[in-house]
Amino acid sequence: PLGKRVFSGIQPTGIPHLGNYLGAIRHWVDIQEGNECIYCLVDMHALTVWQDPVQLRKQIIEQAAILVAAGIDPQKHILFNQSAVSAHARLAWIFNCVARIGWMNRMTQFKDKAGKNREAQSAGLYVYPNLMAADILTYKATCVPVGEDQRQHLELANDIAQKFNYDYETDFFPEVQGYIPTTSARVMNLRDGSKKMSKSDPSEQGRIELMDEDDVIVNKIKRAKSDSEPLPSEKEGLENRLEALNLVSIYSVMSGKTVDQTLQEFAGQGFSGFKSALSDVLIQHISPIREQAKKLLADQAHIHAILRKGAEKASAIAEPIVSEAEAIVGF
Ligand code: ADP
Numbered sequence: 565p566l567g568k569r570v571f572s573g574i575q576p577t578g579i580p581h582l583g584n585y586l587g588a589i590r591h592w593v594d595i596q597e598g599n600e601c602i603y604c605l606v607d608m609h610a611l612t613v614w615q616d617p618v619q620l621r622k623q624i625i626e627q628a629a630i631l632v633a634a635g636i637d638p639q640k641h642i643l644f645n646q647s648a649v650s651a652h653a654r655l656a657w658i659f660n661c662v663a664r665i666g667w668m669n670r671m672t673q674f675k676d677k678a679g680k681n682r683e684a685q686s687a688g689l690y691v692y693p694n695l696m697a698a699d700i701l702t703y704k705a706t707c708v709p710v711g712e713d714q715r716q717h718l719e720l721a722n723d724i725a726q727k728f729n730y731d732y733e734t735d736f737f738p739e740v741q742g743y744i745p746t747t748s749a750r751v752m753n754l755r756d757g758s759k760k761m762s763k764s765d766p767s768e769q770g771r772i773e774l775m776d777e778d779d780v781i782v783n784k785i786k787r788a789k790s791d792s793e794p795l796p797s798e799k800e801g802l803e804n805r806l807e808a809l810n811l812v813s814i815y816s817v818m819s820g821k822t823v824d825q826t827l828q829e830f831a832g833q834g835f836s837g838f839k840s841a842l843s844d845v846l847i848q849h850i851s852p853i854r855e856q857a858k859k860l861l862a863d864q865a866h867i868h869a870i871l872r873k874g875a876e877k878a879s880a881i882a883e884p885i886v887s888e889a890e891a892i893v894g895f
């Protein structure tokens with residue numbers, strides 16, 4: 565999509581991993597060409613589960629550095645943290661009053677995150693999707709690149725926009741378009757191919773982080789779960805081999821090949837040779853990002869300045885929109 569206002573966010577709850585990179589960050593970088601992009605470190609979303617304040621502050625800075633190192637351009641586009649632009653919280657409150665409790669109760673991510681312990685969750689976790697709708701509509705963003713897991717939240721954002729427009733007899737909020745790239749691989753945990761790779765997994769062994777040193781990458785891939793069958797010559801041969809399929813998919817995306825091309829290259833071989841080729845391609849992509857992020861992190865004042873400037877640019881767009889929404893409701 566060309567010439568759109570793009571909004572997307574990532575929680576500063578840890579170092580971004582290969583799943584975040586292949587599912588989100590890589591697309592954020594590509595979509596910058598020809599669009600107006602607003603990328604947000606969603607620290608208010610992070611707070612819906614307990615965060616150590618010292619860690620949270622550190623992770624916001626680290627994540628900003630990694631995003632810039634990965635190719636987000638904070639000069640041409642906007643990179644900031646959510647809590648620095650108060651318009652998000654103000655619009656989220658209005659949306660808390662537009663959305664219905666029944667809508668919240670249908671959100672599968674809350675059910676997944678809360679599990680059996682619903683009553684003990686923060687109220688913030690429950691209304692998280694309303695804040696996400698506010699993030700997007702604070703900018704009237706029309707293009708929202710996210711992973712498949714966010715589809716229901718995007719639909720809710722549209723329901724909220726429509727109900728607001730209907731209740732207040734306006735056409736103020738536009739329709740939000742999700743952008744879920746078809747090439748967006750869902751990257752699975754290296755130790756358990758039935759779980760997605762995630763920052764919140766207690767073990768780091770299941771994920772490759774964008775700050776991992778080369779030898780750490782080699783080790784994690786060496787110890788990644790696979791199986792004793794040789795690699796097949798066709799994709800069908802990976803059926804019911806979750807871990808093998810995950811490794812082959814990662815290699816394919818990272819090397820710009822199709823799964824079939826990858827299999828032609830490695831058919832008949834065992835995993836040890838394949839794993840060393842996989843480590844190589846991972847290192848080739850990740851080490852420049854890691855080294856650049858380290859350089860940026862050596863000058864933290866510069867990162868703070870990037871985020872401050874980003875928040876100013878974001879506020880300049882958000883203020884008139886949210887002020888008008890406030891006027892519409894009678895504030
Ligand atoms: P996490 O679940 O690791 O905390 P976030 O909730 O911060 O990640 O998600 C940031 C972005 O990364 C979202 O667009 C999400 O869809 C994408 N993403 C997260 N994990 C994966 C994964 N394992 N594979 C592909 N994309 C992912």
Ligand code: NA
Nearest residue numbers: 575713762763
């Ligand atoms: Na997530």
